[in-house]
Amino acid sequence: MKLAIGVDIGGTNTRAGIVSTDGEVLSSTEFRTGHYESGLDFADRLSNTILELKDNFEASNESCVWSGLGIGAPNGNHLTGCIEEPPNLRFKGTTPIVQLLEERLDFARIEMTNDANAAAIGEKRFGAAKEYADFIMITLGTGLGSGIFVNNQLVYGHDGFAGELGHVSVIPDGRYCGFGRRGSLENYCSATGIRRTFLEMIAQKGESTALDDRPLREISAKTIAEAAYDGDPIAVATMDFTGRLLGEALASTALITSPAAFFLFGGPVQAGDILLEPTRRSFEKHLIPTFKNKIKIIESGLAMGDAAIIGAAALVTP
Amino acid sequence: MKLAIGVDIGGTNTRAGIVSTDGEVLSSTEFRTGHYESGLDFADRLSNTILELKDNFEASNESCVWSGLGIGAPNGNHLTGCIEEPPNLRFKGTTPIVQLLEERLDFARIEMTNDANAAAIGEKRFGAAKEYADFIMITLGTGLGSGIFVNNQLVYGHDGFAGELGHVSVIPDGRYCGFGRRGSLENYCSATGIRRTFLEMIAQKGESTALDDRPLREISAKTIAEAAYDGDPIAVATMDFTGRLLGEALASTALITSPAAFFLFGGPVQAGDILLEPTRRSFEKHLIPTFKNKIKIIESGLAMGDAAIIGAAALVTP
Numbered sequence: 001m002k003l004a005i006g007v008d009i010g011g012t013n014t015r016a017g018i019v020s021t022d023g024e025v026l027s028s029t030e031f032r033t034g035h036y037e038s039g040l041d042f043a044d045r046l047s048n049t050i051l052e053l054k055d056n057f058e059a060s061n062e063s064c065v066w067s068g069l070g071i072g073a074p075n076g077n078h079l080t081g082c083i084e085e086p087p088n089l090r091f092k093g094t095t096p097i098v099q100l101l102e103e104r105l106d107f108a109r110i111e112m113t114n115d116a117n118a119a120a121i122g123e124k125r126f127g128a129a130k131e132y133a134d135f136i137m138i139t140l141g142t143g144l145g146s147g148i149f150v151n152n153q154l155v156y157g158h159d160g161f162a163g164e165l166g167h168v169s170v171i172p173d174g175r176y177c178g179f180g181r182r183g184s185l186e187n188y189c190s191a192t193g194i195r196r197t198f199l200e201m202i203a204q205k206g207e208s209t210a211l212d213d214r215p216l217r218e219i220s221a222k223t224i225a226e227a228a229y230d231g232d233p234i235a236v237a238t239m240d241f242t243g244r245l246l247g248e249a250l251a252s253t254a255l256i257t258s259p260a261a262f263f264l265f266g267g268p269v270q271a272g273d274i275l276l277e278p279t280r281r282s283f284e285k286h287l288i289p290t291f292k293n294k295i296k297i298i299e300s301g302l303a304m305g306d307a308a309i310i311g312a313a314a315l316v317t318p
Numbered sequence: 319m320k321l322a323i324g325v326d327i328g329g330t331n332t333r334a335g336i337v338s339t340d341g342e343v344l345s346s347t348e349f350r351t352g353h354y355e356s357g358l359d360f361a362d363r364l365s366n367t368i369l370e371l372k373d374n375f376e377a378s379n380e381s382c383v384w385s386g387l388g389i390g391a392p393n394g395n396h397l398t399g400c401i402e403e404p405p406n407l408r409f410k411g412t413t414p415i416v417q418l419l420e421e422r423l424d425f426a427r428i429e430m431t432n433d434a435n436a437a438a439i440g441e442k443r444f445g446a447a448k449e450y451a452d453f454i455m456i457t458l459g460t461g462l463g464s465g466i467f468v469n470n471q472l473v474y475g476h477d478g479f480a481g482e483l484g485h486v487s488v489i490p491d492g493r494y495c496g497f498g499r500r501g502s503l504e505n506y507c508s509a510t511g512i513r514r515t516f517l518e519m520i521a522q523k524g525e526s527t528a529l530d531d532r533p534l535r536e537i538s539a540k541t542i543a544e545a546a547y548d549g550d551p552i553a554v555a556t557m558d559f560t561g562r563l564l565g566e567a568l569a570s571t572a573l574i575t576s577p578a579a580f581f582l583f584g585g586p587v588q589a590g591d592i593l594l595e596p597t598r599r600s601f602e603k604h605l606i607p608t609f610k611n612k613i614k615i616i617e618s619g620l621a622m623g624d625a626a627i628i629g630a631a632a633l634v635t636p
Binding site for chain 2: 075084085132133134146148150151153155156157158159160161162163164165167168169171172179181248251252253255256257258259260285286288289290291294295
């Protein structure tokens with residue numbers, strides 16, 4: 001039985017899973033990333049977790065053949081094997097995670113890329129992008145990530161950090177991001193951005209909403225999408241505004257690499273047409289004639305829960 | 319002697335030249351594109367011009383070996399060999415120019431791409447980009463074009479039209495372009511855009527400029543750059559505004575494909591640091607930390623006059 005291990009390092013939790021060659025997660029485990037202040041301690045814990053997962057699986061499954069270990073991590077650099085200046089992890093600076101794991105584990109291949117790139121590779125290998133040579137994966141979550149395929153290859157760029165679509169400017173002098181920069185896409189179209197828009201719209205319109213009895217903490221892209229689905233006007237306006245900005249940004253991106261499709265992944269996408277319809281309308285509006293009515297905007301074919309692990313495993317699945 | 323023919327189809331003139339394998343134009347000729355209303359008539363004229371150029375050259379040079387014919391054209395599609403919906407040519411619709419020339423001429427290879435892609439290929443083959451695997455060529459002229467290299471390959475995208483950076487939105491609800499779209503980069507940072515900014519600044523500030531005695535027709539990116547060089551405040555402010563917007567747009571583009579350098583080509587670039595300095599400052603300001611102080615913005619290494627022909631020839635230079 002041919003297998004790979006996929007690891008998703010997130011700001012809150014780190015999950016590791018055993019993935020079959022057809023993209024099924026056969027066993028998985030997780031621990032809290034936030035407990036670790038040093039990359040070294042984290043690497044110790046991660047390698048122990050992987051060994052345990054692997055040993056337990058081999059105990060009840062015969063003739064396992066391991067193709068390798070793939071990792072998706074915030075600011076994970078495929079070219080250097082390092083996590084560099086991660087915005088959401090407690091261990092700062094540069095952590096040579098691939099080297100640290102190579103010293104602790106015995107896999108033929110250990111590879112890492114960032115989380116959105118891992119999702120793109122997963123979509124290409126196991127999801128809805130199998131037939132696409134040129135496509136862009138967009139992950140909407142706390143942030144907004146992207147992974148870009150050109151001519152059947154993931155674009156890494158000269159230093160391994162290509163695909164930072166979330167940080168592209170969309171509104172000059174707009175909302176602040178964590179870096180002190182202003183008006184970038186993820187401030188508007190990530191799950192966090194959708195929440196900010198909803199609160200801003202209440203502030204501007206001074207109207208009541210269907211979510212007024214919910215604690216502020218529960219106002220999220222998910223609850224806003226549900227309220228929009230039920231017809232709440234401010235929630236609908238929020239999804240419409242989000243779609244219009246996202247569509248314009250995807251159009252600008254399409255003009256650069258000319259993908260055949262965008263695949264959207266993440267919580268906000270579950271709002272379905274309430275988000276996708278204004279996105280597609282704005283997208284077409286902002287294209288030039290030679291690009292119109294050619295490029296699809298599609299929901300990801302990856303299952304929400306396991307996508308990050310599957311994508312990471314796809315890095316080393318032959 | 320190994321040779322290629324390069325053709326630059328422009329809105330006003332079409333130029334054809336014989337190019338050596340080290341990128342030197344050995345002989346060239348031109349005729350007015352604007353005379354031709356049909357692609358068929360144009361193809362007849364172009365093939366006659368090429369035959370004449372080639373015959374004349376062979377008459378005085380022994381043992382010429384022709385590697386092929388390369389063409390740069392507005393909306394020239396490398397994948398289909400067609401000029402599709404060109405905005406500035408009199409023959410509209412789709413013209414299968416490669417096929418028409420194959421029927422009329424006897425070259426082993428005839429290839430076409432758009433003018434900015436041809437310039438990028440020329441920069442890679444003969445200019446300042448030889449050592450760069452990931453770079454972006456920006457051509458500033460009547461419009462703003464771009465050609466993108468990723469991993470030593472020009473990016474064509476799924477339908478051959480990648481690299482339309484000039485049409486990316488930079489100011490929501492900004493200036494109109496010929497397609498009725500608003501706020502796209504080339505309305506601000508092309509030579510034409512610089513002229514529009516200068517006139518707008520006079521309108522807003524109501525001040526006199528160093529160009530007040532020149533006929534309106536002579537107000538151009540070139541004369542404005544000259545006035546800026548001599549210290550005219552409105553001309554300086556125009557170049558500053560242009561650089562700030564261009565730098566922001568290049569930063570957004572860098573975040574997507576992560577090039578090691580941008581090469582700027584065209585008339586406005588001759589303004590030198592008056593344009594490049596605010597461009598670089600704005601570029602760095604709009605990057606996230608992992609991208610800062612890594613990516614160069616450099617003047618093109620191609621000679622202004624011959625770049626388009628050299629780039630087109632590079633398409634078929636082995």
